[in-house]
């Protein structure tokens with residue numbers, strides 16, 4: 001079986017990774033914790049089995065902040081530039097789609113925690129589009 005590879009990394013270039021496009025799912029999450037972690041209206045994470053993920057550089061540069069009293073809630077980011085980086089556990093990997101250098105070659109499966117979305121979240125149609133600025 002051949003699968004397409006995706007590549008990603010942080011802004012400063014210390015951390016890079018590759019993965020295969022065999023996702024379990026691709027979710028946009030609108031929960032309040034994901035807003036905090038991402039600094040924006042929602043997270044966009046690709047989930048896959050650990051065997052399909054590979055650090056290429058800087059794995060020891062990634063800080064895993066575990067939220068006290070919230071089992072499993074972790075924020076993983078580059079220790080130098082602060083970019084969100086993949087979270088790797090034995091059970092699987094979540095890749096923040098915004099950290100990719102390439103297309104994920106897939107669209108999101110669904111939006112979760114939609115009822116928790118920020119009250120200030122406008123529809124995309126309402127926002128002025130500017131090609132380059």
Ligand SMILES: [Zn+2]
Nearest residue numbers: 010012078081
């Ligand atoms: Zn970095």
Ligand SMILES: [Zn+2]
Nearest residue numbers: 029030031034
């Ligand atoms: Zn969330």
